[in-house]
Amino acid sequence: MENSQREAYVRQAQSIVETRSSPTLNAAVAELQRGIGGLLGATPPLRRDLSDGAILIGTPASSRVIAGIGLKLDGLGSDGFLIRSVNLSGNRVTVIAANDEVGVLYGTFAFLRQLQTHRLAETLNIRDVPASRLRMLDHWDNLDRTVERGYSGFSLWDWQKLPRWRDPRYTDYARANASIGINATVLTNVNADAQVLTPLYLAKVAALADVFRPYGIRVFLTARFSAPLELGGLKTADPVDPKVRAWWRAKSDEIYRIIPDFGGFLVKANSEGQPGPQDYARTHADGANMLAEALQPHGGTVIWRAFVYAAKPGEDRAKQAFDEFRPLDGSFRPNVMLQVKNGPIDFQPREPFHPLFGAMPRTPVVLEAQITKEYLGFATHLAFLGTMWEEVLKADTCRPKCGTPVADTIAGMAGVSNVGTDRNWTGSQFDQANWYAFGRLAWDHGLPAREAAEEWVRMTWGNDPKVVEPIVGMMMGSRQAVVNYMTPLGLHHLMATGHHYGPGPWVNNLERADWNPTYFHKAAKDGIGFDRTKSGSDAVAQYSPRVAGCFSNRRCVPDDYLLWFHHVGWDERMRSGRSLWGELAFRYDDGVSRVQEMRRTWRALQGEIDAERFNEVDAFLGIQEAEARWWRDASLAYFSNVSGRQLPEGVQPPAHSLGYYEALTFPNVPGH
């Protein structure tokens, strides 16, 4: 920072005025002191009286000054905030005000973000309100501290030492989340263990809730639907059984006695072997409403996942959630939310938006995104997901009418966490950006991904344009690189079985048809791709007619979704003028080239970045390049074999034979 700028900032941060002590306001003060002290080298003292350059924080209830200066706080809700430069009795003061204290905390972090990104204006007039009320992390953490699809070490929750030992990292976790607006956390895996509902564990959960509370973060748990059998000794978990209902009511009462602001339950039911109401010939609504009833007196919420694919064997898996849930719209109790993945399959590098968005107008829908990169190269591949989420949030559902993007149809966002015990929290330096961008986009669905990337780069790698521009550039192109070297042109679900590490397009021997990559790509002599138009599974009909019309139409469907919706002949012409086979090879090649380009960009930053982080990123990019080549080579070897076509001219042949790739095995891949 230049001295003149630093001096200007210091003038705006001479002292902090907080007129009522509370855990949340104290946390805001501590952040301001630590943040300003660290960024400007001068820690502003806490004062009771206003003077020039003061930062006044509070709510109308905590501060008579704030109550008296006529700020327009209506419409801010509980989480929104104002940051205003005002003149009070001749003193130039920055006011950070909100209706609720947590809004003040959010405003504090917004102020610090402006400062850290060197964008703090001399006269501040910021008003910010979150787009959605629920901004949640879903941890797929097991009670033994393994993390399903976790690539950043193990679970942060050290259950054995809780409740007596509250690791300071829990506080740092809460601070990081609050700084990006996240206000809820589901501590446990959706493949749930009923043990977490026992008194032994609830006491531990309560300790975490105590740590998170000042930061505005409510704790949720996953509820195993069969818990009344496993813990309660009941003979059934049928949601209409009075004993079952009583058990859940008593369990909810027990939880709220020790966690008065408990958020509620997240439930994965009748999916991938999890128990659920269908085990008793009841509907998802019956199950969700039964739990909702138990939580309702305490203000708790049931978040029910729409990720199911068990109902009708033989049906296109992409269709199943819509078929099961659309008819239930309107039948859920008011404190039920439906959590829908961004796309209709499963967090693939690219999917079209889920047809349930916009199709459940009487149900609050939560968009579920996956921050942990199960399908995008684990922690070692650099893949900024902000662009993916921006893509889905902007997608026009045309429901009820065109011009209704997914963002306008949702009541919240849930991100499957990538946070673990690794020293860098997320398994790599760059995966921190995905945690960051998730929070920022959950707060502001219209925030451009590039803006989220730039904020993060400035706060993580520095404000020098020599650093900011190339790194933002790497990030913005990174997800398309992964799409291209893994699953270009709308291909999906081509990964190896179980652990999902590396390519497995040849896999065709799994128990369920819709676990096999061959089911999804349908490559054969005649062509490749899944016909989801009327002539095929007609999944496209689940979209609004306008959207369906485009996706069905070879001339309208974007190349990026082509093989998602259409089975296309190998020699058919693409928009590029290439044949499909040529385009496929071109895209695989391009994916690898993009990674090589990222490596070159990064190498050019040597000396601008501290050696420790530079070397780590450099090593990870090396892994990414090797694995991108592996994906490209194995996939082209396989599709070349299936199509009976030679590689187009100029395309480098795979390093090994198809048999070599098929024979690779990887025991002990993390996250599985």
Place this chain on the structure above:
Amino acid sequence: MENSQREAYVRQAQSIVETRSSPTLNAAVAELQRGIGGLLGATPPLRRDLSDGAILIGTPASSRVIAGIGLKLDGLGSDGFLIRSVNLSGNRVTVIAANDEVGVLYGTFAFLRQLQTHRLAETLNIRDVPASRLRMLDHWDNLDRTVERGYSGFSLWDWQKLPRWRDPRYTDYARANASIGINATVLTNVNADAQVLTPLYLAKVAALADVFRPYGIRVFLTARFSAPLELGGLKTADPVDPKVRAWWRAKSDEIYRIIPDFGGFLVKANSEGQPGPQDYARTHADGANMLAEALQPHGGTVIWRAFVYAAKPGEDRAKQAFDEFRPLDGSFRPNVMLQVKNGPIDFQPREPFHPLFGAMPRTPVVLEAQITKEYLGFATHLAFLGTMWEEVLKADTCRPKCGTPVADTIAGMAGVSNVGTDRNWTGSQFDQANWYAFGRLAWDHGLPAREAAEEWVRMTWGNDPKVVEPIVGMMMGSRQAVVNYMTPLGLHHLMATGHHYGPGPWVNNLERADWNPTYFHKAAKDGIGFDRTKSGSDAVAQYSPRVAGCFSNRRCVPDDYLLWFHHVGWDERMRSGRSLWGELAFRYDDGVSRVQEMRRTWRALQGEIDAERFNEVDAFLGIQEAEARWWRDASLAYFSNVSGRQLPEGVQPPAHSLGYYEALTFPNVPGH
């Protein structure tokens, strides 16, 4: 540090002279620069020429000056070192010299230890040679990064990212080990997975070996005896089968091609379900010698564990290792070592020394200690194990004659590691002391535990006597506290099943008799304790006659081993004048009191210790007190019930009924 002392130290550390660059010597220079810079605030520059206050490091081969000044380096072996203040051409110089470069590195750390503990003399004349050639950590780390009996997070070895990503923590691990003289590490669990011997994993192992090499640390792996079946596709793993022998030779050759200084194999065979030579009616010697033959051309070693208890059902488990291995003395190849646990059962809070020590004169024996506290309260209980290891090292085997302590019978020490991914490395602040003390005692078997404790306290908590004395005091009494609240008077193996968390003296329903606590304590109406004298299992006869005579004799056997060797009536008189029952209750009470005393001592240090570590230790001591009470209460409730005796007067009754304690269950305890 006072200024005058600092100035004196700075005069002794003006520059560093290294005349030949090599990875190990460069590491020594880096340690001196970082250490001196950090401790004294002035980093000595690296120079080629001597001047006043220089530190000259090297070997006769690396430095003509060192070769020329007539230092007495014979007898130092490869690891020993000299630190001498000498006058060279009018310059006062500190020379750190050794025959091999790793000795220079050890000398460097010794110099820094003197400095950091404020004990650096003005004129240095130190000569130090390790007592044993093998000083090893055994990691019980699985390839999925879980750690058997690990209470400090998960395995440091991030197999998924290896070999391309060499986490800087691997280097720090090597530095920490080298600083205390550890020169070998077994990366994998003794309950072995043959996968680590595949090319996929060996490339990863080689990367770790590369990182550790400059620090004098050789890598070992555990060899699963059935690997020729699992990896080689053979029909047998019979050690006399030529194909099996050829497979292991080829595997060894393969390993040494990529890890030229590979240490060798650690093997757990025919124990707790592990495969071994007895599966083919061969002896342990047959198995060990077969592997030794494969390693021998490359200079590798087989370390064969003596921890077995499968041979004769019904035999006292304490006798089995001796019975199986004693007859094999003299039949092992020269590059086989036998690894023997400190006591004959299994790392209990207190055991008499293992009767194999001194009984295998023709076999190099390695003492196996457990640094991770499987049976001493996991990571949360403060239990300094230096006193336990000192006890066993000093124990007189009377073999071949009295005055022969265990220390004089061994060729090495192996410690089951307590190192993991936790930020503090070992799961608690104080467990770092156990890693430290293990290394120091493995280097110097005669080092008093108190001295190891004090060194560590000075380097960890500071040199102020106000801090040093109370903390050393806590540490020195801490293991006896655990003995008393868990297993006083020679009791052993009273813990809960499987995970070993908490008390389970009532457990009597496990498949094998010698898995049950009731088998070990034999409490009944008439008394308590395992008669291992002639009238009982006669395990005592495995000791030398003099030792056996004392242990057999109620007047000679120490109270600490009483119930290990004798079944004693509840009302019999103890040395204290109390009845046995009274003494038992007194000791359980005393264990809890000692923890309370530790808490008081620690609390009095508030303000002397940084808040972060103070709070962590304080919380952990709170856990320890609660769990000590739990052990005491559950044990007294049970023994009171069995003996039919009321608690002695003045002894507080248990907080709950016996049934309460028996009903407690703990899923997901770490390390299991």
